Amino acid sequence: MTNGDNGNETGARSVYIKDVHKSFGSLHVLQGVSTTIHNGEKVAVIGPSGSGKSTLLRCMNLLEEPTGGEVWLDDRLLTRPDPYFYPEVLRASKTYASMMAQATAATADEQILQRIRVEKLLRRHEGRGFRTALAAVEQKNRLDINHARQRMGMVFQHFNLFNNMTVLQNLTLAPVQLKLKTKEQAEQRAMELLERIGLADKKDKYPSTLSGGQKQRIAIVRALAMNPEIMLFDEPTSALDPEMVGEVLDLIKQLANEGMTMVIVTHEMGFAREVADRVLFMDGGNIAEEGTPAELFSSPKNARTQEFLSKVL
């Protein structure tokens, strides 16, 4: 990939993941994942346990910081720029300079850039020119992560409601602390959201007194209270008793119908099939296959997809 596909075709793009790698120590969990989530699109992520689904989702809002590649929100960069994507940055490196000094061919520039990219030749210290060039790219494109996260809601498997706060406080904390709303405005919006999910009477309860399904629905509206552009769900129903799965999936379906952009990591294949516009099948840290639900569920091409689906369907 080259610099060319940054920043230009913004309009429809929500989140753009570009060759993202993530390692935990020696464990290479994401091995170069690229995909674009478009505005209004609903993307389901499926795959075996340990394939990197959660890690991919968490890289989108930088709860995990990718060790390589870039994540973009709309036309702004969330990660640090990846120097390998920028020829002008690579040309400012010591590695490039020393390789260029030994080169003779007329086409040396392109070949050397290619070699640096493929063999990942950049070292820890590439000199001041390199640092300055990289900082310029960062300066031009980067969005503060806290601002980015205000635009991206996340829902966790284990709800993660704030245990020291009432339901109402859970919903108003962020909008008020981030000075997006006054306390009164935030409470009014929170009550609207709680009424919507039929839990207005729980506003002064603490999370420990609620059922799993109630907690998760509140966690969803807590994210909605920030008016996000995109919602990220990491197995939102996996920690629920079976009888509560329906109420949570119904709420997510409602959001989908209202046009919310969403990425959902899920083991609920029926739900993925019904709601998603596109399904990503992850295996071993890569997107092994992707397509519409009809394509992927009915006629999977990849052998690993077939094997996985035969086990879960």
Place this chain on the structure above:
Amino acid sequence: MKFFSQIVELFSTEKYMDIIWEGLQTTLIISVLAALLGLLLGTLVALVTISPQSGWMMVPKAICKAYVTIVRGTPMALQLFIMAYVVFAFRGFPEELTATLAFGINSGAYVAENIRGGILSVDIGQTEAGRALGLTRKITLSRIVIPQAIKNVIPSIGNELIALIKETSIVSMIGMFDLTMAAKIIGSGNNMASYIVPMTVVALFYLAIVYLLTFGIKLIERRLRAGDKR
């Protein structure tokens, strides 16, 4: 019934009561000031210790780690001697201050470990949920994590304060006149010429202080717990 007559003697002799009062004051002053210093230092060190690894924070983090390791790895009496005979060895330096610093610095290391443990015991999901909403690290810590950590930490901080009060009795080793020393003076040949009564009385004083403190901590705990069950 010599024991009881001696108790009456101790409590009715103004000189002995003055000695106890004097010693009690020293014990309380050192305990309270050292506890405050320890809490302050401990909180600070804990916050530095849990802060994310980044360039310039390396130095304070290393200092804090060394501080905790050294303080917890050496005897309290030795730390007191070093303060009294090395660091503040010059004449005229108030010995109460020497003792306060020695005990405060010692206590700070234990408090830091307690607070650090308390913060780490709060589910990481709480932090992630806060950060995912766009809250800063500082707000997440102060509004979500620390309020939950305090509940976990109060009992162990209480134990640390109790240990501190009792430990101050070693100030007599640098010649200071505290509650324990008071018992020794009253029991000596010039005074009552018997240790059993003054030692027993002073022991009851310590017990009373510790009991009051324990009671106070229980009250605080109960009030904090009342917060999450409604």
